[in-house]
Amino acid sequence: MTTAGDIMHRGAQWIPAHETLDRAAQLMRELGVGALPISDQNERLCGILTDRDIVVGCVAMGRDPAKVTAGEMAQGTPRWIEASADVGEVLQEMKEHQIRRLPVIENKRLVGMISEADLARSLSEDQIAAFAESVYARTGPSLH
Numbered sequence: 079m080t081t082a083g084d085i086m087h088r089g090a091q092w093i094p095a096h097e098t099l100d101r102a103a104q105l106m107r108e109l110g111v112g113a114l115p116i117s118d119q120n121e122r123l124c125g126i127l128t129d130r131d132i133v134v135g136c137v138a139m140g141r142d143p144a145k146v147t148a149g150e151m152a153q154g155t156p157r158w159i160e161a162s163a164d165v166g167e168v169l170q171e172m173k174e175h176q177i178r179r180l181p182v183i184e185n186k187r188l189v190g191m192i193s194e195a196d197l198a199r200s201l202s203e204d205q206i207a208a209f210a211e212s213v214y215a216r217t218g219p220s221l222h
Contacts, residue, residue, distance in 0.1 A: 082164075082182050083184070086161070087192070089190070093148045095119070098146065099151070112128055114126070124152050125148075125156050127148050127152070165201070179194075
């Protein structure tokens with residue numbers, strides 16, 4: 079059985095909710111990622127911040143990324159998966175909620191992230207096609 083822990087990208091890092099978007103952008107650059115999970119003061123997931131969120135939700139709105147916090151950008155109910163979850167559960171979670179990045183949690187701690195690239199490396203062509211069709215076929219809220 080392939081698990082979330084088997085396919086995830088290790089070394090994911092939180093951005094604290096109180097941290098500013100300019101710092102989030104710097105951390106994304108340092109890590110070479112386009113999204114960061116947002117943590118509350120207890121290191122619990124409270125959202126995901128993407129590079130697109132920073133550009134569209136802050137910069138394009140004329141706001142100063144040095145004054146807007148990651149927590150202000152957190153919207154909706156954050157989704158995550160346990161490291162021990164089967165890859166089928168990962169696909170179901172991502173399909174059902176139309177998300178492209180999924181934090182992986184183990185013992186209540188962030189241990190990794192699963193992205194579309196991780197899926198592409200780990201799934202069969204049929205699984206990838208079914209995932210892409212379900213996530214991209216619908217219109218709706220911004221995808222993370």
